[in-house]
Amino acid sequence: MKQLNSRQQALLNMLADGNFHSGEQIGTVLGISRAAISQQIKSLRQLGIEVFSITGKGYRLNTPLQLLNPDILRQHLSGAPVHTCAVIDSTNHYMMAQLDRWQKGECVLAEMQTAGRGRRGRQWHSPFGSQFIMSMYWRLDDGPGAAMGLSLAIGVAVVRALEAQGYHGLSLKWPNDIYMSRRKLAGILVEMSAAVGGLCHLVIGIGINLNLSDEVIAQLDQPCAHLAEQPIMVDRNRLSAAVIQELRNALALFERQGLSAFLTEWNRLDMFMQQPVKVLLGEQVIQGIYCGIDTEGNMLLQDKDGVRKFVGGEISLRADH
Template identity: 45%
Template sequence: MAIDDLLAVLADGEFHSGEALGEQLGVSRAAVWKQLKKLEQLGVTLHSVKGRGYRLPDTLVLLDEERISAALDPSVRRQLTSIQRSLILESTNATAMAESLRGDRHGCLYLAEQQTAGRGRRGRPWISPFGRNLYFSLCWTFSGGAAALEGLSLLVGLAVSQGLADMGIEDVQLKWPNDLLRQRRKLAGILLEMSGDASGQCQVVIGVGINVAMSKETAAAIDQPWCDLSDRAVPVDRNQLLAAVLNRLLPGLQRFSREGFEPFRAAWMARDAFAGESVVLSTPRHQIEGRCLGVDRSGALLLQTEQGQQAFHGGEVSLRGAP
């Protein structure tokens, strides 16, 4: 019996006795008990009531390759080489990077219910509780080397925001270079990692994390203002959300490969969280204050500073509103 099998039964949110679980799954009560303990070790909350059995506190819908595929546009589905879902990974990006070093993994999608070592930009941890949020990484091959990737993180952020809008979540803004915000709090982040020829064909792992229904206990470890989608009147189905994002992202990547970031610039700036505002840009060596003027055709941040208009590209930088 796999944990997936046990979760599939408990996912209805109803009480199930150990005996009933054993009968339904064809195993002993001792085997059921061991798997229940594994769930607790994963951080999955279980309610146990003597005489009634065990239940999940909320209805749990796991990521499902078939449900995701069924919700994809046919043209998008054809572009995906594979969808590989895991219960637990150190990180989807690390798995995708390891796979891409073994050969071309263009169009391969990696999902996880939980990450034990999820990463954000600048080496920060990405809090990744089990079955609560969305963590995925997509391998995509580009020609033209690193120079052809300018603005890629902005395109990905735009596509994610458009997918969210297609799900009725329209109050999402973009923070340069790769964060998504709601009410100035972080909803999602993007991490890009490249392998291959820096001046020729290369593979990029596009990692995305979206907070869907973060538990308060887990969220205590987050060291910055954050938000999720738990305020929605109808709970967000992660399978539908992932499909909506992919339906925007893959066509966007195809066009980006041909035309670069410039065709997406106006749409990105329409969602710019700091448009026209005073901001502080921090680099490893300096802090630069200025007024945000959006981005140029390559995706570089434009600031009006005391020295005039300046353009800043991605890297080890951080942007925040001025005090």
């Protein structure tokens, strides 16, 4: 976990508005020389932050940034601590490496991940300040069996939070992706550590695209969406707090009632309901009509042999067209 140094943070705070700031202005505010400014600009560029410089005008970011602000997060959240950092390899990895340290609902948020992972080990691209990147710790006293269908409940919780902020066109794809306008908006990665019949430790990773550049989108291996496509002005820190609070509420409800408490909303949001799909299971391709999920979160598929049940894991679900 890495924080920006005080000068990097002060410089980025100045540039975050997306306007030009002269070298003289930056030097006065930060109390550093022109040469030192160049070094600080270079250090930001090394994080992948696009900083433009034009003689006579100064420096500005390619796009404005809303930076994580611990004070604002604390204003909107109570209970377990919420930690923020600038750069981390993986928020999930960081939390999984020290499971005994965390309270239920404790979170780590990052501006950027260098080794973020999605489902089945895929890389999760995370340009600086362009996404909601968070991991939350939770535990289930009834063991790993009690986590059946958890990622589906988490998907419902994230959509609830986004819809409450005014976003629309959202849907869920089994087992753990959130789509907007039928393009991937967010992913969920739940990792656990548990002994049979014992306490189940969970780390819940969520990544939501907030504002991606055209260049980043072009590099991705599937059609992706980001919240900036919709004309809604939402403060990033308030949005983060809303997602965290909704997730904490959903996890507490899941503990009491399991997936059954989320089935109605999942069915409303299910992107492939009653549509022809193909299931990729290794080299095998199975085609049929997608029939939603059962009470344990298994996928149901109707083919020539009747309704079949599929458990998550190494399965991919795709539209059949």
